[in-house]
Amino acid sequence: MGIHATEVTATTGRGRTADSEDAPLLQVKNLQVEFRTRDGVAKAVNGVNYSVRAGETLAILGESGSGKSVSSQAVMGILDSPPGFVTGGEIVFKGQDLLKLSKEQRRKIRGTQMAMIFQDALSSLNPVHTVGTQLGEMFRVHRGTSKSEAKKKAVELMERVGIPAAKERVNQYPHQFSGGMRQRIMIAMALALEPDLIIADEPTTALDVTVQAQVMELLADLQAEYNMGLILITHDLGVVADVADKIAVMYAGRIVETAPVHELYKRPAHPYTRGLLDSIPRLDQKGQELYAIKGLPPNLLRIPSGCAFNPRCPMAQEVCRSEVPPLHAVTEADGTPIEGRGSACHFWKETIHG
Amino acid sequence: MAEPTATEAAIEAVMDKQVRRGEPILSVRNLEKYFPLTQGILIKKQIGAVKAVDGVSFDLHQGETLGIVGESGCGKSTLAKVLMNLETATSGEVLYKGEDISKVSGRALKAIRRNIQMVFQDPYTSLNPRMTVGDIIGEPFEIHPEVAPKSDRRKAVQDLLDVVGLNPEYINRYPHQFSGGQRQRIGIARGLALKPEIIICDEPVSALDVSVQAQVINLLEKLQDEFNLSYMFIAHDLSIVRHISDRVGVMYLGKMVEIGSDEEIYEHPTHPYTQALLSAVPVPDPEGREGRERILLSGDIPSPANPPSGCRFRTRCFKAQEKCAIEEPLLAIPQVFRGQDTPAAHESACHFAEDVDIVGATANGDDSVNGDGVSGGGVSGDNGGAEI
Numbered sequence: 001m002g003i004h005a006t007e008v009t010a011t012t013g014r015g016r017t018a019d020s021e022d023a024p025l026l027q028v029k030n031l032q033v034e035f036r037t038r039d040g041v042a043k044a045v046n047g048v049n050y051s052v053r054a055g056e057t058l059a060i061l062g063e064s065g066s067g068k069s070v071s072s073q074a075v076m077g078i079l080d081s082p083p084g085f086v087t088g089g090e091i092v093f094k095g096q097d098l099l100k101l102s103k104e105q106r107r108k109i110r111g112t113q114m115a116m117i118f119q120d121a122l123s124s125l126n127p128v129h130t131v132g133t134q135l136g137e138m139f140r141v142h143r144g145t146s147k148s149e150a151k152k153k154a155v156e157l158m159e160r161v162g163i164p165a166a167k168e169r170v171n172q173y174p175h176q177f178s179g180g181m182r183q184r185i186m187i188a189m190a191l192a193l194e195p196d197l198i199i200a201d202e203p204t205t206a207l208d209v210t211v212q213a214q215v216m217e218l219l220a221d222l223q224a225e226y227n228m229g230l231i232l233i234t235h236d237l238g239v240v241a242d243v244a245d246k247i248a249v250m251y252a253g254r255i256v257e258t259a260p261v262h263e264l265y266k267r268p269a270h271p272y273t274r275g276l277l278d279s280i281p282r283l284d285q286k287g288q289e290l291y292a293i294k295g296l297p298p299n300l301l302r303i304p305s306g307c308a309f310n311p312r313c314p315m316a317q318e319v320c321r322s323e324v325p326p327l328h329a330v331t332e333a334d335g336t337p338i339e340g341r342g343s344a345c346h347f348w349k350e351t352i353h354g
Numbered sequence: 355m356a357e358p359t360a361t362e363a364a365i366e367a368v369m370d371k372q373v374r375r376g377e378p379i380l381s382v383r384n385l386e387k388y389f390p391l392t393q394g395i396l397i398k399k400q401i402g403a404v405k406a407v408d409g410v411s412f413d414l415h416q417g418e419t420l421g422i423v424g425e426s427g428c429g430k431s432t433l434a435k436v437l438m439n440l441e442t443a444t445s446g447e448v449l450y451k452g453e454d455i456s457k458v459s460g461r462a463l464k465a466i467r468r469n470i471q472m473v474f475q476d477p478y479t480s481l482n483p484r485m486t487v488g489d490i491i492g493e494p495f496e497i498h499p500e501v502a503p504k505s506d507r508r509k510a511v512q513d514l515l516d517v518v519g520l521n522p523e524y525i526n527r528y529p530h531q532f533s534g535g536q537r538q539r540i541g542i543a544r545g546l547a548l549k550p551e552i553i554i555c556d557e558p559v560s561a562l563d564v565s566v567q568a569q570v571i572n573l574l575e576k577l578q579d580e581f582n583l584s585y586m587f588i589a590h591d592l593s594i595v596r597h598i599s600d601r602v603g604v605m606y607l608g609k610m611v612e613i614g615s616d617e618e619i620y621e622h623p624t625h626p627y628t629q630a631l632l633s634a635v636p637v638p639d640p641e642g643r644e645g646r647e648r649i650l651l652s653g654d655i656p657s658p659a660n661p662p663s664g665c666r667f668r669t670r671c672f673k674a675q676e677k678c679a680i681e682e683p684l685l686a687i688p689q690v691f692r693g694q695d696t697p698a699a700h701e702s703a704c705h706f707a708e709d710v711d712i713v714g715a716t717a718n719g720d721d722s723v724n725g726d727g728v729s730g731g732g733v734s735g736d737n738g739g740a741e742i
Contacts, residue, residue: 063563178654208425209590210651213634217650235564238636242643261640279568280638281597286616289575290597292568296533 059244421599477537614700
């Protein structure tokens, strides 16, 4: 962690005075992203707010097209632009708004202070360079380490993420590794410079369950060791239940529900979340019809008016078709607020309290 | 010409015969499928074989769903292809109502194929983008015109669209105009077109969004009741397999390692691989996650071109002993449970089988999962013991 000391002091002038010691590591405020395509403007992210503290795991849960990956690409600053444009909002990382920084400044932050793990390790690694070169590149580019020193560091990293015979395998190419091992290399690469924040975009979706368990375990261990903030992007309700501290559920570019992990599974406050949880096959439902959310996720070029979920919602009323529900603070039946809970549903009270 | 007609007659006879429930509609015996590995350009020399399916046996009954689970590379999709006769088996038998499908050809094979259909994993690549939905679903009728005469074909296709929950007016649309879930419905309608008895579903929902998966599962179950279909349901999502299956087979590296009813497999798994697989599945319930015991396997699945000697799972097994490297365990009811009336008495290919409740291990799994109970052998070899 000593490495960061200098960089942190450089930026804390503003950060420390504005917020207290426990200010969140990352705070996304009213983020908006759109894709300008030939067919029209697709609003992929429409006003997303979330925050992550050091050592905390935020899971962003959503289906394809919900904007979960796009919002994190905007945070990393790796959005394909054009067609993708950040059209509004703030991304406050350690007290400074990343959207106000120059490209060069953002590049310095990427890798050293925040890093990303991608879903498909095979296509994220360069097939014509050895994994050692690719791992060592982090040190050579950002730290100016010599080639031989970088290789030594690469071996250390590979050992750290549990790759056997790291000394020999450092000279191998990505295709010579299995899927699980490749994902470990991706993790090693993200960890190389000990960043404060890691964004993992579906890190285990391409892996088999037994290997998935190994990789998630490794990620959790390393997160605890380095006290990193982790944003886990996934559609798997099982993985989320295993590792997340808090959850943001996304639908059609908005966060429809936020909650601490135990709360969300026990009593969801949004009909979409409840539908997702109800459609998981449970033991006592054997032989019966599964609950299914009717209809399809919306086309982002034509998001329904009002609440985007209204055409599929069993509770939809007239107001849902006309008014976009804000993220209401969710309270107990007697009005006591519940920390960290919010629901973008006009009828959250009915949803959570029956 | 005498012989094919004889087999043909035999098939007709078998097909006409009322199939009693309990008699398998499909029996697989010792099925093997090896893909040769060759070296050299002009003179090809076989230097080995990928043993994709290596001695698999099971039965499928009428109206039943058999789930097949296993990790990628375990041979479950190759098995499906051999059952469809898309790949020829290296050895072994696939008996459809007593007739070996690898031995028949011509008309008789065509008749059998009509009755075994398939639904594929990826609804994006398994539908021809240049054909309309009507052409896609109607194509089986071109090959088997006896099912629907040409004049009725349009009507038949529209009925099928209706059955799978799509608007019959969509008959002239193209696949790209549909979402993933709708495309999978088209794939299912195509599978149903010839009124088959067996449908092999190879990962039918894994490419779909979570909220759409349940819709397709419900459709498959509804169709099964309506047409008394038998399913072979290949998937890696264990909770969905449990929901839909009557019996479940677990495959590892080309072999069936355990097979039994859904309750036997999920509540009383006796093979260490099944136990590890079940414990690795993330439970969509955060309660008690800190105390949850998990069997973490070390390493990856070995290459099927060069499988380990003896038990194929021994290189990753937390119970492996010397015996496992020498003697291959057979798929049978384990010695310890033989003659007992417990759910653990089902076929399992392990020398040291023991009954461990993995699903219920969340509450007090501390003493049960560590694997040094009945066998007394303890954890040996790999560092793959139970961790949190």
